[in-house]
Structure formats: structure tokens, C-alpha cells
Amino acid sequence: MPYDYQEFPYVTPPPLRGMTEGRKPAVIVGAGPIGLALAVDLALRGVPSVVLDDNNVVSVGSRAICWAKRSLEILDRLGVAERMVAKGVTWKIGRTRHRDEEVFRFDLLPEGGHKMPAFINLQQYYVEQYLVERCRDFPDLIDLRFRNRVTAVERFDDHAVATVETPEGSYRIEADWLLACDGAGSPIRRMMGLDFAGELFEERFLIADIVMKADFPSERWFWFEPTFHPGQSALLHKQPDDIYRIDLQLGWDADPEEEKKPEKVIPRIEKVVEGRPFTLDWVSVYTFQCRRLERFAHGRVVFVGDSAHVVSPFGARGGNGGLQDVDNIGWKLAAVLKGEAGAALIESYDAERRHGADENILNSTRATKFMTPAPGIERTFRDAVLALAAHAPFARGMVNSGRLSLPCAYPPSPFLGPDESALPAGTAPGRPCPDAPVGNGWLLARLGGGFTLLGLDCDPPEIEGAASLRLDAEGWLRRRYLGEAASAVYLIRPDQHIAARWLAPTAEDCAAALAVAKGL
Amino acid sequence: MAALVTAPNLPDHDGFYAELLAAHKGLTEAESAAMNARLVLILANHVGDREALREALALARKAGG
CATH class of the missing domain: 3.40.30.120 (Glutaredoxin)
Known part of the structure; x- marks a missing residue:
């Protein structure tokens, strides 16, 4: 059953009801998983926040679907992970095939003693729905304002001011801290004219959610050059509600609008699912990029999640990386707001999460180069690894269809204390x-x-x-x-x-x- | 240079050279390039010493002029 999208109500914000609003400790821009998770994290620490979002529904299409163990542990602290695990598809086996042969297989959690599974697949819209409902548990601390679009940001030494447009007119809101959780295309990043440096990969993928009754196991399947899609790559992931995610490499020259048409999409997917009946739920075409801001903290404006860094989707490092940002900034912001820590602590967010983003970008770039090698020597070595994988065990580990998100270990810094090397x-x-x-x-x-x-x-x-x-x-x-x-x-x-x-x-x-x- | 052996180390090097050429016999230039790529990966795994490989990469690049 495809998801039933519910609209969140627009409520006239206080300034448009003639009320004067004081300066808010935290204004969060963006009610995606990152902004919502941050609001809950702050609320658990007693810090009130206002969440502004230009839209009034959860994300359309499955988008981020793979939630890693560390993300689930963070979300468990926030109070939504048990619900996510109950609804999601738990998986730990990944299989990679070259043509029709299996060349590599991984088992993500061979080790016991963890509450949370290695990975679950759950559509982003469920995660957002659960987080919105969790936010409603804190009516005095979290003020969710849908259809409130930020159109301008002014920065001052000790606060920031956002201009907000609503269906009933615009107003201004002052914040001690403004958290830009407004996604990969971050309007705030653009308004501030910040450089988003990195690499665009010349490749296009088709992404489709299909509804299908099938008895595929709960595994991640990746194909290099499958016979059903010659010369390209394909990925299949199982989601709840009999929905499957299929990613198909199209090549750089593909026309995105053309490729999204059902008459183009359906025959391709029929080949992947070998003629099983299915219906299309959502289709999109994406390119991918690895980019990050030079700094995540700009005075009283702090970038969190995709607004600060983007990676290619292979390896599930976008949403998972963003949640680690939330985990890192939440307590620091609360401590600074309560006067328990110096503003320097926000610098440690900047340093630690830039390190995390670089790690994700490094892994993601390596996987992308393997999956979509440039013509010439990149392609030659990639094909050499695939050819050897069928014959020699060493080459199987080199087959890279995305090294899945592992929790980031922060490097030694002025914010970390002494170590004892006798310990593990x-x-x-x-x-x-x-x-x-x-x-x-x-x-x-x-x-x-x-x-x-x-x-x-x-x-x-x-x-x-x-x-x-x-x-x-x-x-x-x-x-x-x-x-x-x-x-x-x-x-x-x-x-x-x-x-x-x-x-x-x-x-x-x-x-x-x-x-x-x-x-x- | 420390990890990489650059002094003579290969018994019957003339014999190996002939085997190397023979292994490429009948291949097109592209097929030979692909075979060399596989060979590099096989030998790198056998060497298993990242420092030696780093020095080998630097030497190969440098010797190319």
C-alpha cells in the first residue's frame, strides 16, 4: 500500500496574530529528518525551538531509506527508533553481482550484543511522520510552523534574524542561533553566498519505488553490468509496504525528463523484476555530487545535514551523516544557551563534523569512481577488479558498490581528554x-x-x-x-x-x- | 626508498621477461592493457606492503620521465 500523505495544518504564527515575539533561543529552518530530530534533541534538553518549513507534507518519495545502527541509536535516544525498527525492513546481507555471478557478499553485523540492527530500510516519509508526532509530545518546547518560508537572513554578532513568508503575509523572527537544516539545495546557503565546493559526477541514475508482491529476501542487491541492463549498474532494496527501491544507471547523456516517463521506466523495471506484476509509486532521476561548506558554523548561523555537505547516495551517508551532525550539535547548543559552556564549543561541532563529512565524502567518492569509472584507465582498473573477483578472493573485497555508513570516530582534538592505551x-x-x-x-x-x-x-x-x-x-x-x-x-x-x-x-x-x- | 627492493631479486630475469611477453601474445593493445591492470592488482595483493607499493608507484611514474 503506498503511503497516505497527510497535510500538516498551517497555523497563523503569533506575529501575524498581533502578538510580539521575543528573541528565540533556537530557530530551525527545515522540517526534514535533520531539523525535526534537532528540535526533539533540544526539547529533551529543555531548550525551546521554532521549526520553519516552506512545505506542509512529509517528503514525497522514499528518498533516504537506509538507517544505520548509529542513526538508530541516536533516534532511540530521541524516542522514535523502536517504532522505526518495528515498521522497517531489517537487513544485514548485501550481495554484489557482476553480470549474473555473485562476486561479493557482506554481512554487516556478525557481532552480537547490540540493541539496534546494522541497518533498516524505511522510507524517509515515515521517519519524518514519526518525528513530527514525537515533536507534538513537546507542545511547550517545539513550535512547528508549516508553510513558513524563510526569504532572508540577517546576521549579527549575537543573534540572527529571519524574514518569513506565509500565506497570510510575512514577519521577522529573531534567534540566538539559527540552524539551517534546509537540505542539499539550502536557500540559506545561497542567501549567504557561501561556496559549496566539491565534485559533480557525470552520471545519471533513475530511481523508482515500485509496489510489488514478491518474496525477495531482505537484502541489498547490487549488479555491475547485469544482463538485464547491459554495461550499467543496478541496485535493489526492499522497503516496508511491499515497496521496492530500484536504482538504474543511465549514463550522463540520458535526458532526465524523457527517462522519467512511464513508457521508458516500466520496460526497464520489468527486466529487473523478471516479469512480476508491479505498479510505479515514485520515479526520479538524479545526478550526484560530493560537496561541503568550508565551515559549518558562521557566527550565529549553523549548517546541519545536507545543507552543509552532500554525498552520492551509495553508502547511505547522507541521512546518516546528518543525524550524526544533530547528535553532535544538540547538546553543545543546549550547553552554550544555558551558559554551561563557552561558545568555543560550537567550534568543536564545526571541526568534528567537518571531519565526519570528509570521511563520508572520501568513501562516497571512492565508491562512485568504482561504480561509474571515467573512460580510460579508471574503467580498465575497475573492469580488472570485477574480472578478478570471480577467480581470486582478494579482489572481491575491492569490489566497491558503496561502503556503508559506519559511525564517525572524532580525531584527537583540544576537546577530547586523555586516553589509556591499555584499554580496547x-x-x-x-x-x-x-x-x-x-x-x-x-x-x-x-x-x-x-x-x-x-x-x-x-x-x-x-x-x-x-x-x-x-x-x-x-x-x-x-x-x-x-x-x-x-x-x-x-x-x-x-x-x-x-x-x-x-x-x-x-x-x-x-x-x-x-x-x-x-x-x- | 626503504621498503621496495630495487636491487636484482628475480632469478632468471631473462626467462621471466620472455614469459611476460608470451603471456601477452596475440592480445590487442586494449586486451594487453586490461591484462596488465589485472596483473598489477594480483602482484600488489601479493606484495601486501603499502609502503613498498607507494615507492613502486613513485618509481614507475618517475622512470616514465
Whole structure:
């Protein structure tokens, strides 16, 4: 059953009802998954926000469909992941074929001890719907304003002002911080005249959602040069509601408008699904680019998600990368607004998430070069890998149809504290906490929303500004956080990234690391 | 240069050279280029030392003038 799009009501904003509005702590532009997630994150920290969106429906078409484990952990903290997992298609096997032979197969989560699956597929419109409904749980903190389009932004040293157009006229809104979550085509980025440097790949893909009853397993299938689509690439993904996503490479010379016509699309898809009956739900043609802003934070205007960086879709790094932005900026913005941290902390968002974006762009560019090589030597080496993959195991790993999003580990920085090298590499400062079973629940759920001093098989020091938590280190928890060590203390940030760790710290060590993590 | 062996290391190099030419026999220029690409990948995996490969790439590029 295709999705039933509901319109969100337009409500006359207070200034157009004759009310005077004061300066808002946070104005979020864009009610996509990133803007909505940020509003919920801020609300959970007690920070009110206004969300402005030019539209009044969720995204049309499935768009971002692959949600990675780390994204689900973030969304679990925000309160929507259990609903997403229940509705979504959980998958972990990916198969890559060259012509009709399987050349590479991956299993994303061979390891146990995680609450969230490696990946689920769920259409972006569901994620937006769930997040809008979650926002409604905070009527005093989140003010959703649909059909409110930002037409101008003025920047000042300690605030920003947006001009907003509605069906009933326009008004101005002042914000301590303005968060531009307005997507890849970000109007705010354009209004500010910011350079969005990077690479455009000369390739076009057709993307289609089809409704089909079929018993395909819940796997990601990728084909290089399949017999049903000679010389090109194809991708098949299963979504809920009997909807399948199909991506077909078209070549740079394809005419997008022509290729979107059902009489062109249907015969191509018939070949992919081998004659099974289906109906078309949504079709689009896309090109892809890898670009990012030179800086994400511009005084009181901060870019979050696709407005700050775009990648090609192979590897599921767009939406997943954006959610890690939200995770990173949410607690920092709240801490700065509450006066618990210096504005320098926003600089750490800029540095950490630029690092994350660069990692995503690097991986995405490599995959794109493999999937759509330029004529000449790029094509020769790509074909050499594919030819060898059928004969030699080493070449199978080199077949690159997208290295799927892994959580970003932040590099050493002035905002991260000391490391203890006797402890496992997977929990070094900068890394997101790997989950682990604790009692009848999970570690990540025990961390709460603030800083945590986690003592494993020891009492952590008590310090101001961090909650102390002692856990018995058994099973996965011991393996992931202690290794051979008898006990340890971890300082964990509100975004569940590790800030510092020791074998036996004093309260002063911990307080110093906390100050560093807060940018004080 | 440290990781890459550039001193003579190949027994019967004349014999290997002849085998290399023989392996390309009858191939078009494009087929030979494709075969060389496969060969580079096979040998790179066998070497397995990124520093040696980096030096090999630099040497090959430099020797081309």
C-alpha cells in the first residue's frame, strides 16, 4: 500500500496574530529528518525551538531509506527508533553481482550484543511522520510552523534574524542561533553566498519505488553490468509496504525528463523484476555530487545535514551523516544557551563534523569512481577488479558498490581528554560508545542525556556536572570497554561519544577532562 | 626508498621477461592493457606492503620521465 500523505495544518504564527515575539533561543529552518530530530534533541534538553518549513507534507518519495545502527541509536535516544525498527525492513546481507555471478557478499553485523540492527530500510516519509508526532509530545518546547518560508537572513554578532513568508503575509523572527537544516539545495546557503565546493559526477541514475508482491529476501542487491541492463549498474532494496527501491544507471547523456516517463521506466523495471506484476509509486532521476561548506558554523548561523555537505547516495551517508551532525550539535547548543559552556564549543561541532563529512565524502567518492569509472584507465582498473573477483578472493573485497555508513570516530582534538592505551581500541576517546547488554536492558539507555562518568567494576569519582554510574563489567560490556584491564573509568559525552578514559583517575582528573569536553 | 627492493631479486630475469611477453601474445593493445591492470592488482595483493607499493608507484611514474 503506498503511503497516505497527510497535510500538516498551517497555523497563523503569533506575529501575524498581533502578538510580539521575543528573541528565540533556537530557530530551525527545515522540517526534514535533520531539523525535526534537532528540535526533539533540544526539547529533551529543555531548550525551546521554532521549526520553519516552506512545505506542509512529509517528503514525497522514499528518498533516504537506509538507517544505520548509529542513526538508530541516536533516534532511540530521541524516542522514535523502536517504532522505526518495528515498521522497517531489517537487513544485514548485501550481495554484489557482476553480470549474473555473485562476486561479493557482506554481512554487516556478525557481532552480537547490540540493541539496534546494522541497518533498516524505511522510507524517509515515515521517519519524518514519526518525528513530527514525537515533536507534538513537546507542545511547550517545539513550535512547528508549516508553510513558513524563510526569504532572508540577517546576521549579527549575537543573534540572527529571519524574514518569513506565509500565506497570510510575512514577519521577522529573531534567534540566538539559527540552524539551517534546509537540505542539499539550502536557500540559506545561497542567501549567504557561501561556496559549496566539491565534485559533480557525470552520471545519471533513475530511481523508482515500485509496489510489488514478491518474496525477495531482505537484502541489498547490487549488479555491475547485469544482463538485464547491459554495461550499467543496478541496485535493489526492499522497503516496508511491499515497496521496492530500484536504482538504474543511465549514463550522463540520458535526458532526465524523457527517462522519467512511464513508457521508458516500466520496460526497464520489468527486466529487473523478471516479469512480476508491479505498479510505479515514485520515479526520479538524479545526478550526484560530493560537496561541503568550508565551515559549518558562521557566527550565529549553523549548517546541519545536507545543507552543509552532500554525498552520492551509495553508502547511505547522507541521512546518516546528518543525524550524526544533530547528535553532535544538540547538546553543545543546549550547553552554550544555558551558559554551561563557552561558545568555543560550537567550534568543536564545526571541526568534528567537518571531519565526519570528509570521511563520508572520501568513501562516497571512492565508491562512485568504482561504480561509474571515467573512460580510460579508471574503467580498465575497475573492469580488472570485477574480472578478478570471480577467480581470486582478494579482489572481491575491492569490489566497491558503496561502503556503508559506519559511525564517525572524532580525531584527537583540544576537546577530547586523555586516553589509556591499555584499554580496547574500539572505545578510545572520540569514538561513539558501542552498545552492550546491561542487566535486562542496554548500556546506551543507561547513559541519560548529560555527561556520564562510567565506572566499570569500580566506583567512579563523584564530580559536579556529570552523573556517576557504576556497572559490573560482564560479557560484551567487559569485552568492549575493559579488554584485559581489571577496571576503568570512562567520561562519556551527552552524544554518547567517549571524551576520556583512565584505569584509576582522581576526581581532579575527571573534572579537568569534563572542562575540556565543554570547551571551558 | 626503504621498503621496495630495487636491487636484482628475480632469478632468471631473462626467462621471466620472455614469459611476460608470451603471456601477452596475440592480445590487442586494449586486451594487453586490461591484462596488465589485472596483473598489477594480483602482484600488489601479493606484495601486501603499502609502503613498498607507494615507492613502486613513485618509481614507475618517475622512470616514465
